[in-house]
Amino acid sequence: MPAWAKKVLFLAIVLGLWQAWCWTGLVSTDALPTPGRVARALAEGVADRGYLEAFLVSARRMAVGYALSVLLGVLLGTLLAWWRTLDDMLGSFLVALQSLPSVCWFPLALLWFGPSEGAILFVLVLGAVLSITIATTAGIRQVPPLLISAAQTMGARGLPLHVHVTLPAAFPSILGGMKLGWAFAWRALMAGELLYTIAGASGLGTALQAGHRAQDMARVLSVMVLIVLLGMAVDFAFFGVLERRIRERRGLQKG
């Protein structure tokens, strides 16, 4: 049986059990709506463009925030790898800070930036940047010194050496941090949107919150499904493609 068929079979079993549980009548369908009702809520949300707009708002925040996070993370990671003292000072704090969910910063961010896109971005970047920083530093430290020596004897030094040799050599490790950072950023964004509504722009988290206020669990679940589907799509289309390219180019085994 091919892998995709196993996935479909597994999903079918889960949906079947879910449906069966609803049929037993042990819980009210208000507390746990049937798969069919969730699917209908999803279809309605997509049809009246509400979900599409919410998706676009969240996607825009992710795109901007995540790009900023990658940029900052690689920059900070490079500085930490280059500058031992800075790593001695900051390194362990960064790891500790990572255990703090970035949404905890929201009250402060609201005070500093006001109830604005800035506050959302701040929390999102804080969620993603640390794992990218840590992975970049570790990746750079693992680059074989011989590659650097070879590049130097071919006339590379300074920033070109870093951009054309050190970073590409460290990229498999950096990509691992980027994947982790994506998940953290996505969670931070959803938590942020769920807790605080920024006037004028409602993301998926806000849509979920609206479902909660209306006590409409079918809507809540449909947004959750949408969030998971989006995560899968990004993993498949972005990270999957990058990882496959690395494997093919460098001749690494499929992980």
Place this chain on the structure above:
Amino acid sequence: MTDPSSSPVLSLKDVSKTFESRQGPVEALRDITLEIQASEMLCILGPSGGGKSTLLNLMAGLERPSRGEVSCNGRRVLRPGADRVVIFQELALFPWLTVRGNLEFGLRMKGVGRAERRARALEALRRVHLEGFAESYIHQLSGGMKQRVALARALVIDPSILLLDEPFAALDAETRDRLFTELQDIFDKTHKTIVFVTHNVREAVCLGDRVLLLTARPGRIKRIYTIGLPRPRRIDDLAVAELADVIVGDLRGELPPAPENGHAGLG
């Protein structure tokens, strides 16, 4: 080949190198004074761990001498530069680039434009008989092909000095012989200054204008042999073999006493 009246391309004056290790300082090289002339081919032999690679790294500028001075064309060597390209035993090819990307790397660092880079890379690939593999990635190549890519990657920059650190040590005998012949052919045509570290005495005699023998650690110059044999030479020439035997005898004196049934450790 060596013209004593010309100024040396590479010169080392009273060079010593000591490494710090956990067990204390380790002296790798002591009081090396050496001049290498333009278009000369110098081969370096010596016992394993005797500082051959360190000597090469000092010339490359990858290591700084603890004492003494290394200079290249009259200027002190302070860091690596594209006029002294090194080919390492482990090759150090870039796995994220295609063969062509690897070849273009040095030119790119020099600021050579895209079209010229491409043309020169393909030309260098032809020289090592790999024209069909420009768009392959490194892991798709065999050991001998990788070696050719490393050679082409160095030649394409057209450095005046080429430093080779046991480039054939990891290859099987057949590939090694074929590559060796090709290398000899390329060097005869390019007239570059070449320093070749090897543990294969016959190779050294066959290629070198001079062969330098290092002592066991700390490495000092034990002897420099001037190889007056006519070219072209072949690795199985009788004269090459006879001279190699003499050097092997001298080298054996530098090896630790061989254990019972021990292998002498010569290539």
